[in-house]
Amino acid sequence: MKIVPPGRGPVTLRDVAEHARVSIATASNALTGARRVGPDSVERVLRSASELGYRPNGVARSLRTGLHRSIGLVIPDVTNPFWAGMVSVIEGLADESGFQLSLVNTGFDAGRESASLTRLAGSVDGVLLFSTNPRATMLAPALAGGLPIVAVDEGFELEGIGGVHSDNAGGGRLAAEHLVDVGGTFFGLLAGPASLTTAAQRSAGFAAGLAGRGVDPARLHRVTAPYSFEGGREGVRRMLARHPEVDALFACTDNQAIGATFEAHDLGRVVPDDLLVCGFDDISWASRITPALTTLRQDSAGMARRAFEQLVELVTHGGAPEVTVFPVTLVERASTRRVTSV
Amino acid sequence: MKIVPPGRGPVTLRDVAEHARVSIATASNALTGARRVGPDSVERVLRSASELGYRPNGVARSLRTGLHRSIGLVIPDVTNPFWAGMVSVIEGLADESGFQLSLVNTGFDAGRESASLTRLAGSVDGVLLFSTNPRATMLAPALAGGLPIVAVDEGFELEGIGGVHSDNAGGGRLAAEHLVDVGGTFFGLLAGPASLTTAAQRSAGFAAGLAGRGVDPARLHRVTAPYSFEGGREGVRRMLARHPEVDALFACTDNQAIGATFEAHDLGRVVPDDLLVCGFDDISWASRITPALTTLRQDSAGMARRAFEQLVELVTHGGAPEVTVFPVTLVERASTRRVTSV
DNA sequence: CGCTCGAAATAAAACGATTTACATCGGGGC
DNA sequence: GCCCCGATGTAAATCGTTTTATTTCGAGCG
Numbered sequence: 001m002k003i004v005p006p007g008r009g010p011v012t013l014r015d016v017a018e019h020a021r022v023s024i025a026t027a028s029n030a031l032t033g034a035r036r037v038g039p040d041s042v043e044r045v046l047r048s049a050s051e052l053g054y055r056p057n058g059v060a061r062s063l064r065t066g067l068h069r070s071i072g073l074v075i076p077d078v079t080n081p082f083w084a085g086m087v088s089v090i091e092g093l094a095d096e097s098g099f100q101l102s103l104v105n106t107g108f109d110a111g112r113e114s115a116s117l118t119r120l121a122g123s124v125d126g127v128l129l130f131s132t133n134p135r136a137t138m139l140a141p142a143l144a145g146g147l148p149i150v151a152v153d154e155g156f157e158l159e160g161i162g163g164v165h166s167d168n169a170g171g172g173r174l175a176a177e178h179l180v181d182v183g184g185t186f187f188g189l190l191a192g193p194a195s196l197t198t199a200a201q202r203s204a205g206f207a208a209g210l211a212g213r214g215v216d217p218a219r220l221h222r223v224t225a226p227y228s229f230e231g232g233r234e235g236v237r238r239m240l241a242r243h244p245e246v247d248a249l250f251a252c253t254d255n256q257a258i259g260a261t262f263e264a265h266d267l268g269r270v271v272p273d274d275l276l277v278c279g280f281d282d283i284s285w286a287s288r289i290t291p292a293l294t295t296l297r298q299d300s301a302g303m304a305r306r307a308f309e310q311l312v313e314l315v316t317h318g319g320a321p322e323v324t325v326f327p328v329t330l331v332e333r334a335s336t337r338r339v340t341s342v
Numbered sequence: 343m344k345i346v347p348p349g350r351g352p353v354t355l356r357d358v359a360e361h362a363r364v365s366i367a368t369a370s371n372a373l374t375g376a377r378r379v380g381p382d383s384v385e386r387v388l389r390s391a392s393e394l395g396y397r398p399n400g401v402a403r404s405l406r407t408g409l410h411r412s413i414g415l416v417i418p419d420v421t422n423p424f425w426a427g428m429v430s431v432i433e434g435l436a437d438e439s440g441f442q443l444s445l446v447n448t449g450f451d452a453g454r455e456s457a458s459l460t461r462l463a464g465s466v467d468g469v470l471l472f473s474t475n476p477r478a479t480m481l482a483p484a485l486a487g488g489l490p491i492v493a494v495d496e497g498f499e500l501e502g503i504g505g506v507h508s509d510n511a512g513g514g515r516l517a518a519e520h521l522v523d524v525g526g527t528f529f530g531l532l533a534g535p536a537s538l539t540t541a542a543q544r545s546a547g548f549a550a551g552l553a554g555r556g557v558d559p560a561r562l563h564r565v566t567a568p569y570s571f572e573g574g575r576e577g578v579r580r581m582l583a584r585h586p587e588v589d590a591l592f593a594c595t596d597n598q599a600i601g602a603t604f605e606a607h608d609l610g611r612v613v614p615d616d617l618l619v620c621g622f623d624d625i626s627w628a629s630r631i632t633p634a635l636t637t638l639r640q641d642s643a644g645m646a647r648r649a650f651e652q653l654v655e656l657v658t659h660g661g662a663p664e665v666t667v668f669p670v671t672l673v674e675r676a677s678t679r680r681v682t683s684v
Numbered sequence: 685c686g687c688t689c690g691a692a693a694t695a696a697a698a699c700g701a702t703t704t705a706c707a708t709c710g711g712g713g714c
Numbered sequence: 715g716c717c718c719c720g721a722t723g724t725a726a727a728t729c730g731t732t733t734t735a736t737t738t739c740g741a742g743c744g
Binding site: 364365366367368371377378379380383402404405406407408 | 694701
């Protein structure tokens with residue numbers, strides 16, 4: 001089996017056809033199976049193709065068919081383990097289905113987000129959008145003109161856009177109830193940026209959960225911080241400076257919660273004895289730090305899979321956009337387990 | 343400014359040309375600047391283009407020119423923060439230069455690695471390869487036939503391949519000298535998989551460093567483990583079970599080192615008092631855990647930038663492959679700071 | 685005035701596949 | 715014997731751009 005044929009330059013379909021002594025059309029049909037072809041011809045074509053080491057030129061195929069077998073992945077930050085995990089899952093699925101993945105890292109920049117959408121429009125069949133700026137993105141679909149988009153987490157305000165997200169409000173409620181149940185009395189909420197729907201929903205759910213347990217709203221203090229480790233550190237510092245009485249903290253993100261835990265430790269607070277901490281996401285580091293972090297687990301793998309399947313469906317068969325909501329589950333760990341149980 | 347012209351369907355160069363009352367060739371030249379065009383024509387073409395909302399069809403352009411303005415990124419595991427960081431940097435550079443990024447996550451699978459190379463060959467201008475299976479990949483370049491490849495970290499055994507990597511041996515040596523200097527007496531080496539050059543070089547450098555400080559080779563014990571958190575946990579468990587006298591550990595990766603630190607803690611060993619730990623990479627978590635991890639910092643951003651520039655150079659101007667070696671620096675933290683200094 | 689030369693514009697040929705429309709051929713059905 | 719039909723094959727159009735070769739036209743020069 002020769003890997004590279006003697007003649008240089010890429011082997012084209014024409015070469016295969018000539019070598020098999022059939023027309024280009026027949027060669028194409030034999031290879032793709034688009035039309036019936038005589039068994040002897042198909043045999044000859046197949047052997048010629050493998051003998052010459054033919055690889056179909058995807059660009060030419062795309063130009064003719066209008067399909068790219070490629071999808072775009074627009075994400076705020078690959079460095080964040082929660083998103084990185086989803087990227088990994090999606091990449092695996094894409095590879096299985098023969099799709100290539102075009103990655104765009106927006107760095108939470110609204111401009112890059114919508115710019116990338118219009119750029120991707122020309123080279124991918126569809127986009128998985130992890131938006132962080134739903135409002136700014138609003139005009140992009142118009143520009144993208146019919147580009148299939150499936151949203152993850154954010155962006156459902158856009159007219160007729162489907163996708164997947166977690167039951168953020170429900171998660172916030174669970175967090176509140178849990179923190180009350182394990183003895184929290186003054187509550188701190190480390191909310192994400194106001195523009196993010198996930199943050200807004202988790203925060204609202206948290207407040208609602210406290211209210212449901214009969215907690216005086218005056219006992220809830222809120223601070224806004226970025227979805228990052230450093231955001232958590234800095235946020236909890238502000239929180240405790242202003243409201244030192246807070247003894248139970250809910251952060252909208254594990255990254256924030258972990259940062260908050262470390263900062264609390266540096267400030268001389270013992271978690272969970274002086275401060276109960278609950279996060280959201282269940283990234284792998286949540287169970288590694290000490291004390292291990294209580295958090296709300298999102299089914300990130302399931303969401304990634306569903307989003308991918310939804311996009312493929314949209315690309316191949318079209319159809320109406322639909323929204324799938326995934327439940328979240330409370331994972332109790334040491335960060336909300338008071339000494340009584342030690 | 344109308345975003346979408348009345349007639350549906352994508353606006354093509356032909357439409358622009360007709361609207362500007364020039365030929366298609368002139369329109370193309372006016373837009374790309376490939377040939378001189380009269381000032382009045384260029385004016386009309388430009389205005390028509392923007393008026394109609396013309397977006398050049400990249401696929402057609404690629405077919406004609408043979409360029410894709412896209413590069414492939416083949417990486418073992420996006421979930422690993424060290425690589426994720428480099429992905430982030432590279433994505434930023436690619437975006438600046440107008441390149442798209444095709445991401446492939448091999449999951450350390452040799453088959454996927456070489457398969458992805460041949461698949462990418464048709465749709466990208468070049469590949470940044472973070473190989474984990476240099477030997478298995480060896481045939482891929484032949485298949486890929488002239489696909490420009492820049493290697494990162496691994497893969498320099500391949501004939502005539504350029505790229506960037508850290509001074510792994512030097513880093514290993516620094517680690518050894520440091521561990522001796524802070525009082526280590528029996529040494530454990532958490533090596534990576536034997537097939538990885540990085541692991542082999544760091545390990546060899548470490549052994550050489552010990553020898554250079556006059557340490558009896560019998561005092562060095564070696565264990566092989568995957569480049570992951572769990573690999574570190576499991577590796578150090580084996581290590582300490584067999585050689586409980588080990589009081590200084592060098593892990594080839596921060597991930598391993600952090601896993602080892604946690605496992606050591608669970609086994610009742612206090613870091614650094616009972617066990618000195620030194621890692622390699624300086625991922626952001628290294629400075630977050632307690633005790634903060636002493637490690638060898640790789641200039642991952644610099645390497646990413648250099649690799650990208652090298653690839654772009656190779657793609658646009660060709661040239662001979664060259665290898666750039668980046669120095670590593672020792673970052674001393676608590677995990678190798680004995681109580682004396684507390 | 686004829687002839688060349690250069691600038692500007694254009695018609696047409698790529699690029700490599702898919703797909704449409706048409707040719708060819710043997711075999712039934714009547 | 716005639717006609718139609720299904721099964722194969724093939725020539726050619728097509729996708730949207732870049733690029734090459736050709737045309738046009740007026741200016742400059744002998």
